[in-house]
Amino acid sequence: MATGPDPIIGERSSLSVMAEGNPVAPSVLIVDDEEDLSWILARVAEKAGWSVRRANSGDAALRLLDPSCSSPAGHQSLGFEPFLAFVDLMLPDFDGWELVRRLRSLCPDLRFVVVSGLLDADAPRVRRAVKSGEVAGFLAKPFPLEDFRDWLNRNVDRRVCSPASTEP
Amino acid sequence: MDAFATPHDEPSGFQANSESIPLVGSATETVGELQPSVAAETSNDGAEAGAEARYERLYRMVLDGTPTSVLIIDPQHKVVSANANFLLKSRTRESEVVGKRVEAVFPSVIAECLNLTARLRRAFATGEPQGGERINYRAPGSPSRTFFYRLVPFKWAGRVESVMLVMEDVTEIDRLGREARRAERHLASVVESASDLVVSMDRFGRILTWNTAAERITGRAEASVFGLPLVELAQGCDQATIRAALEGLSAQKQKPSISFEAELKHADGRAIPIAWVVSSMRDESGGFVALGRDLTEPRRWRDQLLRAEKLAALGVMAGGIAHEIRNPLAVVSCAAQMLLEAESEEAARLADPAAELRRQCAEKIDKGVRRVAAIVENLLRFARTGARERSTPLDLRTVAAEAVELTRHPARLRRVDLSVQLGEEPLPVMGVADLLRQLLVNLLLNAIHAFEEHDHHPSSSEEAEDVSSKVGAVGRVELVAFPRDDSSDHAPSCRWIVVEVRDNGPGISPEHLQHVFDPFFTTRPVGGGTGMGLTIAHAIVREHRGFIELTSEPNQGTVAIVTLPRLDDAAGRESQHDPFSSPFLAAERVFSVSRPLRGGN
Numbered sequence: 001m002a003t004g005p006d007p008i009i010g011e012r013s014s015l016s017v018m019a020e021g022n023p024v025a026p027s028v029l030i031v032d033d034e035e036d037l038s039w040i041l042a043r044v045a046e047k048a049g050w051s052v053r054r055a056n057s058g059d060a061a062l063r064l065l066d067p068s069c070s071s072p073a074g075h076q077s078l079g080f081e082p083f084l085a086f087v088d089l090m091l092p093d094f095d096g097w098e099l100v101r102r103l104r105s106l107c108p109d110l111r112f113v114v115v116s117g118l119l120d121a122d123a124p125r126v127r128r129a130v131k132s133g134e135v136a137g138f139l140a141k142p143f144p145l146e147d148f149r150d151w152l153n154r155n156v157d158r159r160v161c162s163p164a165s166t167e168p
Numbered sequence: 169m170d171a172f173a174t175p176h177d178e179p180s181g182f183q184a185n186s187e188s189i190p191l192v193g194s195a196t197e198t199v200g201e202l203q204p205s206v207a208a209e210t211s212n213d214g215a216e217a218g219a220e221a222r223y224e225r226l227y228r229m230v231l232d233g234t235p236t237s238v239l240i241i242d243p244q245h246k247v248v249s250a251n252a253n254f255l256l257k258s259r260t261r262e263s264e265v266v267g268k269r270v271e272a273v274f275p276s277v278i279a280e281c282l283n284l285t286a287r288l289r290r291a292f293a294t295g296e297p298q299g300g301e302r303i304n305y306r307a308p309g310s311p312s313r314t315f316f317y318r319l320v321p322f323k324w325a326g327r328v329e330s331v332m333l334v335m336e337d338v339t340e341i342d343r344l345g346r347e348a349r350r351a352e353r354h355l356a357s358v359v360e361s362a363s364d365l366v367v368s369m370d371r372f373g374r375i376l377t378w379n380t381a382a383e384r385i386t387g388r389a390e391a392s393v394f395g396l397p398l399v400e401l402a403q404g405c406d407q408a409t410i411r412a413a414l415e416g417l418s419a420q421k422q423k424p425s426i427s428f429e430a431e432l433k434h435a436d437g438r439a440i441p442i443a444w445v446v447s448s449m450r451d452e453s454g455g456f457v458a459l460g461r462d463l464t465e466p467r468r469w470r471d472q473l474l475r476a477e478k479l480a481a482l483g484v485m486a487g488g489i490a491h492e493i494r495n496p497l498a499v500v501s502c503a504a505q506m507l508l509e510a511e512s513e514e515a516a517r518l519a520d521p522a523a524e525l526r527r528q529c530a531e532k533i534d535k536g537v538r539r540v541a542a543i544v545e546n547l548l549r550f551a552r553t554g555a556r557e558r559s560t561p562l563d564l565r566t567v568a569a570e571a572v573e574l575t576r577h578p579a580r581l582r583r584v585d586l587s588v589q590l591g592e593e594p595l596p597v598m599g600v601a602d603l604l605r606q607l608l609v610n611l612l613l614n615a616i617h618a619f620e621e622h623d624h625h626p627s628s629s630e631e632a633e634d635v636s637s638k639v640g641a642v643g644r645v646e647l648v649a650f651p652r653d654d655s656s657d658h659a660p661s662c663r664w665i666v667v668e669v670r671d672n673g674p675g676i677s678p679e680h681l682q683h684v685f686d687p688f689f690t691t692r693p694v695g696g697g698t699g700m701g702l703t704i705a706h707a708i709v710r711e712h713r714g715f716i717e718l719t720s721e722p723n724q725g726t727v728a729i730v731t732l733p734r735l736d737d738a739a740g741r742e743s744q745h746d747p748f749s750s751p752f753l754a755a756e757r758v759f760s761v762s763r764p765l766r767g768g769n
Contacts, residue, residue: 034495034496034498034499036499036503037495037498037499037502040499040502040503040506041502043506044502044506117490117491117492117494117495117498124558140494141494141495141497141498142494142497142498142500142501142502142537142541143498143501143502144505145502145505145506145509148502
């Protein structure tokens with residue numbers, strides 16, 4: 001891209017998954033500025049039969065979900081409706097919690113797993129969020145891939161979220 | 169002296185004579201001894217009489233000039249003469265005294281008290297001086313005065329002709345003496361009640377006095393150090409320091425004092441750090457006075473403060489580093505896990521040696537990453553335990569009992585006899601159960617690891633029990649928890665829960681002891697320990713607003729002492745309503761008042 005690195009990574013691959021005639025494949029969104037990590041997680045998720053989109057910033061993630069927002073690079077949400085999102089709590093442009101709130105307003109049924117380098121004991125906010133149902137779970141980096149797969153498996157039979165057009 | 173050479177045997181003549189010159193007054197009595205010669209020699213030629221008059225006048229002058237009261241008393245106990253001083257002191261006129269019986273001259277109380285009659289009689293009979301005592305005499309209208317008195321017989325030709333009553337006014341001397349004694353007592357009580365060492369030395373630096381504080385601080389009695397050069401109670405270069413200070417003071421008399429730090433040897437061999445101020449004594453003796461302050465306690469606090477500051481700074485840094493490391497670590501970890509999974513499948517499917525090699529490599533990467541992850545997690549735990557946000561009221565006995573159960577197995581492996589004393593009373597604290605449990609487990613493991621693991625590794629705990637019961641426990645580790653109140657003038661409510669983990673292991677050397685709380689400090693071989701156990705313990709205690717310290721005696725064992733703020737009953741009740749904030753705030757009010765004093769009674 002002439003404007004710099006593509007902020008939405010892996011779109012092509014997930015599009016190709018969808019284009020391969022598997023439109024019912026459950027979709028997952030991975031938001032992490034550590035692109036090597038999101039790349040590996042995307043591979044793991046794809047291997048498990050998921051359609052994956054990655055974003056390396058909060059802004060990129062919002063653009064992926066917001067149908068009204070068309071990016072200068074020409075990306076469109078193209079009806080991408082994930083029902084599980086892994087969100088890193090420390091993003092260059094967003095506080096992870098704020099991003100969760102914004103994404104939820106776009107896609108109310110979206111479930112979240114927050115990911116952080118912090119220790120869970122260190123983040124009472126995480127405990128409160130999990131307790132209140134604000135997020136489904138938490139992964140502390142580094143984590144066993146098994147835990148990541150667990151979250152995928154637990155959500156595999158969920159329906160895609162409804163469009164956010166009804167949100168105020 | 170011719171005047172004295174003349175024999176004079178007639179006491180009545182003496183009496184008559186003395187009575188014949190009453191108006192001569194003091195001069196007459198002054199020369200009481202001379203009067204016989206005067207009387208005898210008046211019959212001689214005029215030149216001799218002139219000489220007598222001269223002597224008489226001279227002796228009157230001497231007696232009147234002396235600051236002592238003198239009465240001459242004849243065998244009938246009548247006053248022959250009284251000198252000027254007596255008349256002045258007794259505020260009497262000569263006519264009121266001379267010719268009177270001496271018992272009448274003094275108030276009867278004094279005469280009785282002096283036993284004057286009997287003593288005079290004895291003086292006349294024996295010719296021996298009598299008295300030598302003090303009496304208080306108060307003349308009408310004047311303040312009481314103290315006199316020293318003595319009866320001195322005057323013998324002539326084997327007979328006692330008269331007795332001289334010598335009285336000296338010692339009121340002032342007495343007062344000064346009393347004042348000096350009072351000042352001395354006052355000074356002594358100041359010196360004795362001082363909490364600092366007060367040592368006086370002669371000009372050779374030998375100890376002359378050694379106050380109670382010095383005895384207490386050094387464990388040496390005054391008698392055992394008396395005469396000993398102070399230098400000998402110090403060691404090594406401190407000896408030179410003390411010597412140089414004393415020499416410096418001797419060389420420069422105008423120098424007011426010299427301050428320095430030097431350690432003294434305690435009777436039990438310990439070195440006591442002491443801050444000294446030594447001055448020259450303000451007299452001609454050339455001696456010294458040394459004031460010494462025991463620095464053991466201030467140093468301990470300073471060290472704790474420095475340690476806490478150091479660890480807090482390290483914590484901030486460790487937290488930052490750990491977080492930064494975790495992101496790339498997650499990449500490596502996930503990649504290694506994925507590779508491991510892929511190669512495991514491949515190796516199993518193809519029985520390919522190259523795939524097996526890759527699988528093993530991936531496995532090693534994964535294992536290494538897990539180790540790094542564990543270290544980073546410890547670092548983060550140390551940086552921030554999150555205790556303050558998660559605290560709830562709890563009974564430390566429960567946590568302690570759980571911690572002891574968790575360490576039973578490692579204790580058995582080392583044949584360590586693990587015991588616990590928790591008492592009957594609840595030990596309420598505000599805290600996080602899993603963190604406190606981890607704290608106590610860390611301390612217990614630390615104590616247990618003071619003992620060598622036995623060569624024979626029992627495969628089951630039953631066997632371990634069997635082994636330890638047969639051979640007998642080599643080591644003892646004990647966890648004791650109890651409440652403690654610090655009553656202090658400025659901090660009325662300092663209530664603490666103390667947990668001590670004691671072992672009778674080989675102890676920790678002083679040079680290691682100062683590093684035990686440092687991150688990654690371990691004396692165990694690489695891989696044997698992370699070196700984070702006590703660092704995390706420190707962090708947990710700190711986050712619980714408590715204090716931790718380790719004391720160790722080589723070959724005696726080590727004691728880890730954790731002091732946590734006790735949760736007030738009131739605060740505990742509050743916490744029922746709001747488990748997050750109010751009890752903690754209440755606790756904070758109590759805890760921030762003062763720090764605990766070690767073994768504070």
